[in-house]
Amino acid sequence: MDYTEFKKIYGISNQNLSREVFRNNKNLMRIKKEKTAVNNLEKIFKAVFRIAYKKGFQAMTMRDLSKKTGISLGALYAYFPGKEKLLGIIHTQGWIIIRKDLEQISGLHEDPREKLRAVIKAHIFLSELFRPWFYFTFMEARNIKPLEFEEVKSMEEYTQKILADILTKGEKQGAFKPGDHELTASMIKAMQQEWYLKRWKYRKLKVSVDEFADHLIGIVEAFCLFE
Amino acid sequence: MDYTEFKKIYGISNQNLSREVFRNNKNLMRIKKEKTAVNNLEKIFKAVFRIAYKKGFQAMTMRDLSKKTGISLGALYAYFPGKEKLLGIIHTQGWIIIRKDLEQISGLHEDPREKLRAVIKAHIFLSELFRPWFYFTFMEARNIKPLEFEEVKSMEEYTQKILADILTKGEKQGAFKPGDHELTASMIKAMQQEWYLKRWKYRKLKVSVDEFADHLIGIVEAFCLFE
DNA sequence: GTCTATACACAGATAGAC
DNA sequence: GTCTATCTGTGTATAGAC
Numbered sequence: 001m002d003y004t005e006f007k008k009i010y011g012i013s014n015q016n017l018s019r020e021v022f023r024n025n026k027n028l029m030r031i032k033k034e035k036t037a038v039n040n041l042e043k044i045f046k047a048v049f050r051i052a053y054k055k056g057f058q059a060m061t062m063r064d065l066s067k068k069t070g071i072s073l074g075a076l077y078a079y080f081p082g083k084e085k086l087l088g089i090i091h092t093q094g095w096i097i098i099r100k101d102l103e104q105i106s107g108l109h110e111d112p113r114e115k116l117r118a119v120i121k122a123h124i125f126l127s128e129l130f131r132p133w134f135y136f137t138f139m140e141a142r143n144i145k146p147l148e149f150e151e152v153k154s155m156e157e158y159t160q161k162i163l164a165d166i167l168t169k170g171e172k173q174g175a176f177k178p179g180d181h182e183l184t185a186s187m188i189k190a191m192q193q194e195w196y197l198k199r200w201k202y203r204k205l206k207v208s209v210d211e212f213a214d215h216l217i218g219i220v221e222a223f224c225l226f227e
Numbered sequence: 228m229d230y231t232e233f234k235k236i237y238g239i240s241n242q243n244l245s246r247e248v249f250r251n252n253k254n255l256m257r258i259k260k261e262k263t264a265v266n267n268l269e270k271i272f273k274a275v276f277r278i279a280y281k282k283g284f285q286a287m288t289m290r291d292l293s294k295k296t297g298i299s300l301g302a303l304y305a306y307f308p309g310k311e312k313l314l315g316i317i318h319t320q321g322w323i324i325i326r327k328d329l330e331q332i333s334g335l336h337e338d339p340r341e342k343l344r345a346v347i348k349a350h351i352f353l354s355e356l357f358r359p360w361f362y363f364t365f366m367e368a369r370n371i372k373p374l375e376f377e378e379v380k381s382m383e384e385y386t387q388k389i390l391a392d393i394l395t396k397g398e399k400q401g402a403f404k405p406g407d408h409e410l411t412a413s414m415i416k417a418m419q420q421e422w423y424l425k426r427w428k429y430r431k432l433k434v435s436v437d438e439f440a441d442h443l444i445g446i447v448e449a450f451c452l453f454e
Numbered sequence: 455g456t457c458t459a460t461a462c463a464c465a466g467a468t469a470g471a472c
Numbered sequence: 473g474t475c476t477a478t479c480t481g482t483g484t485a486t487a488g489a490c
Contacts, residue, residue, distance in 0.1 A: 031455075062483075073485085077484095298474080299476075302474045
């Protein structure tokens with residue numbers, strides 16, 4: 001499966017994404033009309049990602065956000081109770097995005113080699129689809145409260161475990177070489193993250209997401225498969 | 228070479244490092260006595276790294292820094308002209324650290340395979356020696372001024388180029404398989420960064436820096452070397 | 455629901471005694 | 473060289489008219 005295909009299946013408009021956020025956080029918002037809320041939430045998230053990408057969430061002021069969205073300072077507070085809670089909302093939603101699809105895809109294949117390929121690709125494609133969410137979640141993890149921070153660490157461990165399990169089971173079935181699978185999984189994760197953390201580099205090198213994913217899989221298979 | 232050996236050769240005390248910073252930035256400081264300056268700069272950097280690790284440089288207040296170092300708010304400003312300049316000083320010094328040793332090590336070996344191994348290891352070992360500097364430079368890159376930000380990007384490209392060149396030359400000499408060496412170099416960088424960005428993970432997994440480096444080299448060689 | 459005006463807290467930075 | 477006290481700007485958040 002290439003990225004175009006993946007996008008057709010798992011793609012979701014920003015509007016639908018904002019709708020989901022709205023429904024998950026209705027209780028925190030003073031806005032009642034879904035249509036208005038979804039519309040403005042879309043603007044808000046977009047602006048947060050743009051500003052935070054440049055200078056970080058902490059350095060972003062509510063006035064910056066107001067200017068970028070065109071929504072007045074006062075009105076912004078009808079959409080979330082405060083800056084800190086806004087951060088929490090974005091993180092939680094990011095977590096939901098990753099979890100939902102990855103679990104499903106992992107169940108799709110039987111052959112360990114196929115499964116490994118599929119899961120590696122899916123994660124990269126997901127991070128491409130929701131790049132701002134992935135980038136933000138990674139870079140701003142330190143700014144959230146301890147309780148939520150544990151969530152982030154467990155997210156790291158969760159996705160790593162999926163990979164490590166595939167390798168371990170696959171080894172038993174004779175598909176992969178023996179080795180320290182936990183460590184290998186960790187390295188795979190690092191390379192996956194590279195895609196959304198350094199997007200500017202790959203734009204410059206004119207490397208597409210498909211090329212990147214294939215290259216990564218090439219490396220992993222050279223290391224894990226028998227000749 | 229393992230980490231213990233590396234440390235003996237390239238290790239430098241925090242005091243000597245602070246001395247270097249002092250000498251490079253004398254003009255910005257109101258302190259004249261080197262001994263006092265070096266002593267307090269050491270405290271300052273240590274505190275900055277600790278606080279920024281937890282909540283980021285932007286979120287760190289000068290009052291936080293004062294409390295952690297035991298140096299009063301007013302006195303701090305004798306060591307640097309302002310918070311922003313402090314950020315710049317740390318970044319510039321980080322850049323100096325990386326550049327100096329890496330260049331030298333790259334010249335030590337002739338055989339491409341040896342050279343690749345040496346450079347990969349050296350970068351990881353360096354990042355272990357100066358972990359706070361590496362972590363800080365990566366995470367706070369967005370907060371520096373555009374001019375200095377170009378410096379960071381070029382640092383990324385610089386270290387990547389060292390790797391890519393080794394691979395390209397090595398291919399011509401028949402040591403490595405052909406391939407997209409720029410992309411491979413990029414992946415190697417991603418895995419190297421993993422070591423200092425997610426230190427908590429490897430502490431938990433009880434993976435030593437030597438084990439990590441060897442595993443990484445194993446992956447790279449499986450992909451680049453002929454059987 | 456959205457706006458403008460404003461309260462209030464706290465940040466970075468400086469003054470000036472010691 | 474270091475301290476405490478203080479200035480001044482700017483940030484988050486709210487009040488209350490429309």
